[in-house]
Amino acid sequence: MKSFIEKMKEIWAIPELKNRILLTLGLLAVYRFGSFVILPGIDTAEIQKQLSSGGDDAPGLLDLLNTFSGGAFFNAAVFALGIMPYISASIIVQLLGFAIPYFQKLQKDGEAGQRRLNQITRYITIAITLVQGSAYLNYMHASFPEAISSEVGLPIFWFSNIIILTAGTVFCMWLGERITDKGIGNGISLLITAGIIATLPQAFVGEMNLKFSAMAGGPVIFIVELALFALVVLASVALVQAVRKIQIKFAKHMVGRADGASRVAAMGGQSGLDHIPIKLNAAGVMPIIFAQALMFVPGAIAGFLGAPAGADTIWGQLADFTSIPYNVLFFFLVVIFTYVYTALIVNPQQHADQLKRQNAFIPNVKSGADTVEHIDKVASRVTLPGSIALGAIAILPGIAAGVLQIDLGFAIFFGGTSLLIMVAVVLDTLQQIEGHLAMNSYGGFIQGGRLRGRRENPAVDATSTTENPAG
The missing domain is CATH 1.10.3370.10 (SecY subunit domain)
Known part of the structure; x- marks a missing residue:
């Protein structure tokens, strides 16, 4: 515990690392907030009521998607699809790199090729999100018809929510890229991990209540x-x-x-x-x-x-x-x-x-x-x-x-x-x-060495300062 506290002090003493961690935590908080913003025209309370009364009848794949999205899938949130379409697009681009010479050439073109691959991945993400968004709304309409508002026409409900789901996935992709560039890295993976960890306390409490209350x-x-x-x-x-x-x-x-x-x-x-x-x-x-x-x-x-x-x-x-x-x-x-x-x-x-x-x-x-x-x-x-x-x-x-x-x-x-x-x-x-x-630590060591060298040899320090004022 003592070493952990000392390590946290070291982290907090580095302004750049501290700012990166705080930025990462802030963007993850935005991601979690979006998991509770409900799509228009859907009554999420009715969905949860049907899920609780009907037991756990959802297929395993949907349970996995719900876990990856931090519960946003069954919350009918704007981040219901989360970052998974981007993961699917990345896998597709990676597999294409093994089979198609054009993608193999892009992988070997350095930074320019990587930028082009990233752009292709984003386009494929949008296409996948449009398909998955339509399938998601169809699943909601077929499984929870009582949760769909009858005040909104079905075409308007379909079109608007597909646009919102696509925008939500693109925004999640943007959050992941910002964490990778300005945060502590691995932004996409951190978003998935944040969704998974978010459901862990609820699962832990549910298992504890099951074992203690039912005496199982x-x-x-x-x-x-x-x-x-x-x-x-x-x-x-x-x-x-x-x-x-x-x-x-x-x-x-x-x-x-x-x-x-x-x-x-x-x-x-x-x-x-x-x-x-x-x-x-x-x-x-x-x-x-x-x-x-x-x-x-x-x-x-x-x-x-x-x-x-x-x-x-x-x-x-x-x-x-x-x-x-x-x-x-x-x-x-x-x-x-x-x-x-x-x-x-x-x-x-x-x-x-x-x-x-x-x-x-x-x-x-x-x-x-x-x-x-x-x-x-x-x-x-x-x-x-x-x-x-x-x-x-x-x-x-x-x-x-x-x-x-x-x-x-x-x-x-x-x-x-x-x-x-x-x-x-x-x-x-x-x-x-x-x-x-x-x-x-390496930078501090070098800086300390320079300072000690100047103190030990003032003549050299004066000469170097005269020749190079900036140094």
Whole structure:
């Protein structure tokens, strides 16, 4: 606790870092405020009344979207779609970069290419928001007809709210970019994390009331659940941070002497100078997102064919994220997508080319094809345990809700996308803050050294001041 207080004092003593943190907190507060501004023509109290009286019948995907938006989805707020359309657009642009030469060229064009990619991402975001906004209003009209005001004509209601939802998503995108540029960085990820964390206290209180009021296990079971939750968080942190290091060495090179003589000296060749990091989970949460999207295909097929979707049918079990068939299929999909996405991200040929440019090599491995094969073999071996661990964390919410009988709102945080995003963003934000602290300490050290040098040698100080008044 003492070290934490000292660290906070260090942060607060740096004006630039303090201003960045305050700006980030202010923009996050604006984002949370928008989650409670209701769309015109919708009675959110009626929606909450139907949700509470009808139980938790919403599909898992909608629960996930509601969690990512901090409850704005079922609040029918202007930020109901949140930043998710932008995330979808970013994924599309990233995948296009793997398949289309034009996008590959933009990725290699430096800052100019990145600006063009950002502009394309924004256009795709608007297009996705228009489609998702229409689907969202259709869902609200079909599921909660009593909540839609009859005083406003349906065309006006549809057109105006689609515009508002699109403007809300664009504004969220702007908030994220401002946090990235002027705040502590990772603005889009921080917005998602803020929405997820906003629903955590309510889920925690709901689970506590369930265990204490209904005496479904009592305080002992609740404490055990908290201990299990802490273990899952630790496992997620280990999965995010685990790295397999491939040691590299730099070849010897010759440098001339300072006096210009023809004799040269050999330099370099030290072991352990650098390494190639291969992350245990290089794919992040993308495999879970892709697998979760595919898990709703069977329900769509059943609806199209008119097949019965009861709890005792295969269609119904594949729609229930607490059932055994759902979790088995979901686990294997996560493992498969982890391999696919890692193969797209980790490029052994690119690593080998970079080693060649740096005049470096992997010990006991020949350059060229052997280096590519070695890196690919290491990445494949690392991906296997990483994909299994990611699949296990992905199905933990279903196990927590189905087997351990934990409340659905709290079970979502026992793994899956929500927990991994929170862990990754929190760790990255801490690294950003540590980076600012390190830069400040380095600057202070240099400044202190200059001041000590001037005090120790006044003659030199006077000469330098005369020659360079500004210095």
